[in-house]
Amino acid sequence: MKTVAIIGSGFGGLALAVRLQGRGYKVTIYEKQEKVGGHAYQLKKDGYTFDMGPSLITATEIIDDVFKSTGEEREKYLEYIPLDPYYRIYFHDKTFIDYNGDSDAMKSQLAKFNKDDAKAYDKFMEYSSKLYKIVISDRMGSQPFLSMKDFFKAAPKIISTKSMLSCYTNVKFFFKDFRSRFIFSFHPLFIGGSPFNSPSLYLMIPYLEKVGGVWFTEGGMYSLIEALEKVFKKHGGIVKTSTEVHRIIIEDGKAVGVKTKNGEEKFDLVVSNTHFAHTYKDLIEQDKLTKWKKDNVNKMKYSMSCYLAYIGTKKQYPELMHHTLILSERYKGLIDDIFENKILADDFSMYLHVPTKTDSSMAPEGCESMYVLIPTPNLKADVDWKVEKDRFTRRVLNFLENDFGMKDLQKNIDFLEVFTPMDFLSERNNYLGSAWGVQPTLFQSANFRPHNRSEDVENLYLVGASTHPGAGVPGVLLTAETTEKLIMKDHPI
Ligand SMILES: Cc1cc2nc3c(=O)[nH]c(=O)nc-3n(C[C@H](O)[C@H](O)[C@H](O)COP(=O)(O)OP(=O)(O)OC[C@H]3O[C@@H](n4cnc5c(N)ncnc54)[C@H](O)[C@@H]3O)c2cc1C
Structure with a gap:
């Protein structure tokens, strides 16, 4: 049996693990965090449940294909709930549209x-x-x-x-x-x-x-992660959580294993589901690399980061839909500040996820569970988030209460936890806190993107947001298909 180590358990890592395990490879996942899921991690405290990252389920057939790859039926694990509208978008002048597919x-x-x-x-x-x-x-x-x-x-x-x-x-x-x-x-x-x-x-x-369509599942996006983990383990896969990989072991130009706090373990193949820059800058010795030495990794353009506030309120807010966007008057100017000028602007556009609109079990009775996501520049920006965290949170809450009109919001906050670009770096090893990996520009797409088969090290593969085709749940599930094809071609069972 060919053995495979997958470093990281985001949607891409998990999907590839399920696919390979189903094909007869013996797969072990190494995950730094206590639970699997990566950006789709779950925060559960004081009666409130939050999906920490992805919240919109789309392209369900691509998800279902992962279950089918091992002969499983997704329907046995979870149901999709359709959303309508997909999202409400509020513009700065208070006009709005309920966006859907009709x-x-x-x-x-x-x-x-x-x-x-x-x-x-x-x-x-x-x-x-x-x-x-x-x-x-x-x-x-x-x-x-x-x-x-x-x-x-x-x-x-x-x-x-x-x-x-x-x-x-x-x-x-x-x-x-x-x-x-x-x-x-x-x-x-x-x-x-x-x-x-x-x-x-x-x-x-x-x-x-x-x-x-746009969908949700009871219990939130994390129930999808749990279902994939269950399928993986049922078919014999091994998950090692709280086990950060510190080195990919390379001998004679080939990846042959991983090094963790527990020592070295040997594998026939290694796959990294971590941020591309973390893989090449931190997990591999520089003298083992040709194309992706530090200078070249640094030259790539990296995605934005974001500020997230997970909020539990004692009151419900009918003006919010399950998915709501609230926009600033500026569009290009604000995007340029985030991506090009790398400054934290005075205005912001935000996305709110309020899962209790669909699944009331995600908060105590009569309460609301929500997160506020605000795109920000990545850590190339001169922003000290240790200082900015509280100040920014005050600005966001004041805006929502006084400008947008969520009545008595601050009086009704029962739970509040904030995640900043610094946390993407420290918790998830996202270089520059760039939460979506390599930025999807024309010249960083397709073969200009880091390849799913390492260009530098034999028997090393990559999967996840920084590889082809890119970020987003459907995107990273497709990266898993891409990497699976390469592994099956290079190392048939
Ligand atoms: C806030 C937010 C909201 C989003 N919303 C949506 C949405 O609504 N819909 C959608 O389709 N997409 C959304 N996305 C994008 C989508 O979530 C991601 O593109 C996707 O989940 C990334 O998956 P991945 O496979 O690249 O792995 P990641 O989720 O990046 O996971 C990588 C894993 O590797 C682990 N790791 C890192 N270093 C090591 C190491 N050295 N050793 C062991 N483990 C390590 C990390 O802990 C992490 O668990 C969102 C992203 C964010 C950040």
């Missing part, structure tokens, strides 16, 4: 902003569906991109759909009103990218949501 509902709301935008909706969705076909149906998203040859094979599709242009540039061709332009271009932010320089392939997300 063409008529969307068009009648868009018409209030601009009549031509309502007419452009079908055309945009047709465009989005073409991109969806390329990435999801034709599985470009899980094809290994290892050379320029692979890139040139995909190039005609990229050129014919103008996918090399930024999301915002393409959306501007379709829509006139600032609100419509935001609604259909912001999705790269879900995966750590700027709408102003992420390639338009990510404009497949509106169609992906329309055709596949």
Whole structure:
């Protein structure tokens, strides 16, 4: 039996572990934290349950495929609950849209902003569906991109759909009103990218949501992590939590094992699900590397970070949906401050996740469990989060109570815990606190992205947000498919 060590138990690591274990490899997961899940970690305290990161479930068929890869049925482990609206988006002028996949509902709301935008909706969705076909149906998203040859094979599709242009540039061709332009271009932010320089392939997300829906599961996103862990263990997989890997052992240019506090353990193959920069900067001795030496790793562009406040309130807030976005007046300016200028601006746009709107068991009776997520620059910014943490929290709570209008919010807070970009670095080993890994720009996509098979070390593979196709739950589940294909080709059972 071929033995595989997977370092990290994010969605990508877990999905690959399930897939390989199902194929007959003997897989051991090493996880630094007490529980598996990575960004999808769960915080459970004082009667409140929070998903700490991902909250929107989309592309359910990609999730179901992971269960199927071991002959399991997802339905036996959990049910999906459909959400409608998918999210409510509040603009700075207090207008809002309840965004969903219903063409008529969307068009009648868009018409209030601009009549031509309502007419452009079908055309945009047709465009989005073409991109969806390329990435999801034709599985470009899980094809290994290892050379320029692979890139040139995909190039005609990229050129014919103008996918090399930024999301915002393409959306501007379709829509006139600032609100419509935001609604259909912001999705790269879900995966750590700027709408102003992420390639338009990510404009497949509106169609992906329309055709596949947005979902939740009872108990939250973590129940999906628990189900995958259960399947993995049922098929014989081993999980070692609270076991950080300190070194990938390399002999004669080949990965042969891992070193932890418990000593060295040998494996036929090693896969890293950790942040790309952590893998190459911290886990491998520099003299074992050619392409990904520190200087080259440092030159890559890394995704944004974010501020998160997990809040339990004694009162419920009907103005909030399960998913709610509250936006600043500035769009490009704010995005530039986050990605380019790397400053913590005076204004912010935020995303609120309120799972108690769908599953009341996630808070004590009559209470609300919610998190506030605010995109921020990564730690390249000159911000001392030890100082800024409390000041920023006060600004956020004051804004929500006084400007947005959540009545008596601060009086009703029963639970509050904050997670900052510093925590992404210290808790999850995210270089620069960049929570979505390598930023998804055109020149950091496909074969320009760190490869799923290491370019430097034989028998070392990568999986997760920094590899092809990229971040987001559907994205990292596809990285697991990509890496699985490579391992099966290189090391057949
Ligand atoms: C706040 C937030 C909200 C998000 N919301 C959504 C959403 O709603 N929908 C969506 O689709 N996507 C969302 N995303 C993106 C998505 O969650 C991530 O892209 C995805 O979960 C990352 O998975 P991964 O496989 O790359 O691993 P990660 O989740 O990054 O996990 C890596 C794991 O490796 C472990 N590790 C690190 N170093 C070591 C080491 N040396 N030894 C052992 N273990 C180690 C870490 O502890 C961690 O558990 C969100 C992300 C964030 C941060």
